[in-house]
Amino acid sequence: MNRLRSELSRATARVTDTALGPYQTAVIRIGFSLTWLLFLLREFPHRHELYGPDGPWSWGLAEQLVATNDAFTVLLWSDSRGWFEAVYALAVLWSLLLLLGWRTRTMSVLFMVGVLTLQNRSVFMGDGGDNVLHLMSVYLVFTRCGRVWSLDARRERRAAAARARGERPHDRVGPALWGALGLLLALATLAGRMDGDRFVPALLWTVWLAQALWWLAGRRAGTRQPRILLDVVTNIVHNGALLVIMAEACLIYATAGWYKVQGTRWQDGTAVYYPLHLEYFSPWPALADLLSASGTMVMLVTYATVAVQVAFPFTLFNRRVKNALLAFMILEHAVIAVVLGLPFFSLAMIAADAVFLPTAFLRRLGGLVARAGGRLRPRGGGAFVPDQRRPGGRRADEDPVEAVPAPGGGHGSHT
Template identity: 35%
Template structure:
């Protein structure tokens, strides 16, 4: 290569880089990424929030209502002390009430919003209402939260941006039956805006999950018990958080195994923001984090926190994974239906009208 050719090659490389960036930006405005992941996240977040509401129905007043030790007066005072009582404070303080009737109406509203959002009915509207409901319930339980409430709030807010009703929803079924109309310039602009917002929302969700794991690992590294490998031993000996005390105590006695598991946990969380973008390592690290949260949910009586974290992890699974899972589910249903039909024929059902 001569000195005269060098500037030409450098200019060509710069042009190629600019073209690639331009093509990626154009794709981000034309192609919505992770539609199945967004649908799974919508179903998971709404389903877990609804499950938590119904599970605590008998204690709802003590958790979120006027009967809570975190009284409405104390709630408002704490909001004012944090300087969070601005013009938009009604968005997250609307559940601070002294009226039992108002509270139970709000509880029924939360259930009534969660169900259609879970099913993907008028998803755009329900996403906003769901975020509003989750914000109110999160603020009322802020002093007795396990992390489930905060992650639910964050995911619900990000999902407002996402087109989470494009797949596995009643909206998707209705759209499949609709007759497509002409694509006007306004419709094209609307599609592009929706696509950009959706991709931004999915990127925020992925970034939030990476921040959760990265900060969790950094906090663990600062602790001496995580550095010497004894953290899980002490955690499993906390009877207040033990679902199965005998099993927890037996596991705590496995010193070398628990130390190795502690180091694997920290390493997987610390490397999570990098490894999820490496195809050969992504599934391995997701399996490790899934096992970690299953252990937390089963052994430390934190099932809702573990479940919402697992739901967040699912956003990193590609569309091909969900398509294969859907095909496997359809094949399993077809096989089950075939077995039922074969059993019915063997039993002679349905019988003829003469019989």
């Protein structure tokens, strides 16, 4: 009993004291913002047909649908072409800034607004990856996704260095941005633009007020206790959101795998053959013919796909098996992107898979990217994260799954 109590105490301390998985949350931030940014840029010439005034799903039809499902989209605030162009341009800008990690707390919220606005305007546009992006854009709001590999991390390191020299750094951009967005939010609320959907306006106001509390606790409090309390709450929310992201990815694969098991084409091993020969999904017909030429290969890929998707959620606490299946799924999505012409679906799924990538691999990958780019990140390594080491020299903030002890008193292995 004492051992169990000790393990629970240690797990609680890790969940409350540290934002787990900083590299994993950074890579999914980069992955999803990059996916949405590339999609918006590729479809820029066709934006009016997809989400704008020239689309088959007209402004009036979208207004009728939103009136029934209370979805959130600012594109229905006005039917003018100028308003659409401004919203589309802002969605591109917010995606870019979130990718770079500039003011990630604010940009994650604006990124969500951009995703929901465009997708809810034309609900029939997408290839499956849009559903993943839709959900993950909401979950990202609750994470501390700018702890590493971001401009926020560089600014925090510089502020820490200034405090070490006895200086008191001042942030003028943050309060100004907070004030401007608060004014816009208040005007939209008073104008009745937030009367439909209830969740998104409540979330926007909650985040705005939380930012105010964070600033006041750091600037006006006589002691550090309020800021420590807010930091603990933020860590708990972050770790809970990270757990939800992991559960969502597992749910996607589990439901896809079990639905495939029930299909006769998946049972007889021929399911992979058919999408390779659909004209809509055949950007490279010769390559599709080559891959489907061997019946044995088609059968093996069909059965392997089902087996991996069904088995993946059960392998999370076995490092080697989990990493092997994860590599297979990422490779499979890369093949789907090329062979079936679904690059954004594949990018969204790879970004979701990235939450399970080993921390050591991500750090090595970041080092390779930094060396290849010359200076993609500031000198001094990762972000300003407390170096809380466990026995064996491992950091307490690296592994999101290891925050909870595994049955039997040991720790589940995530990386």
